[in-house]
């Protein structure tokens with residue numbers, strides 16, 4: 448097997464064991480140093496600080512080839528939305544089952560996610576459905592926590608960020624990853640409580656953590672679960688070609 452190598456040019460990529468992995472290069476005013484990460488969806492991402500040249504960035508990638516190859520190996524295999532795939536809804540395994548003869552769109556029934564209609568529509572239908580259910584689950588928790596501490600937020604946005612589960616803007620908007628839907632309830636509760644607590648304290652001060660503890664018991668257990676299992680959640684709903 449030829450050694451892994453970096454191929455430069457207009458679309459820099461890595462050749463590893465006969466496979467092409469595109470290198471996504473991001474200029475970020477916020478990053479203070481060169482940083483490489485392996486993202487389950489985007490692949491290999493290189494963050495370039497403002498004053499570092501592309502050439503220096505590629506030389507850095509060259510030096511880190513062994514690290515990259517080791518991490519590519521450890522990425523969990525993608526679990527695209529297909530008939531037979533299993534999704535942990537609120538931490539409980541649910542099998543996606545294509546039901547072409549049934550009426551309706553997508554619904555949950557006895558440990559399964561049933562999907563009507565043509566097979567070609569199944570991935571998109573499951574995708575839309577998971578976003579909708581995630582929004583419902585997150586919204587009712589956010590309302591409950593906000594009421595409990597006597598505050599309010601201006602809205603909830605669902606996204607699919609690579610490295611954070613939630614955030615709170617200075618205008619009082621809450622952002623969450625739809626993947627919270629794939630976590631056990633107590634972990635989802637913790638993340639929602641955490642972001643709602645930021646409506647009171649826009650920092651991670653002792654006062655902030657005291658408030659989170661008051662709102663949600665079991666913060667250490669939830670954080671531990673995320674450390675161990677969080678990255679794995681990024682394999683769901685990923686089409687194999689997305690990673691190329």
Ligand SMILES: [Zn+2]
Pocket residue numbers: 641645650651
């Ligand atoms: Zn925070």
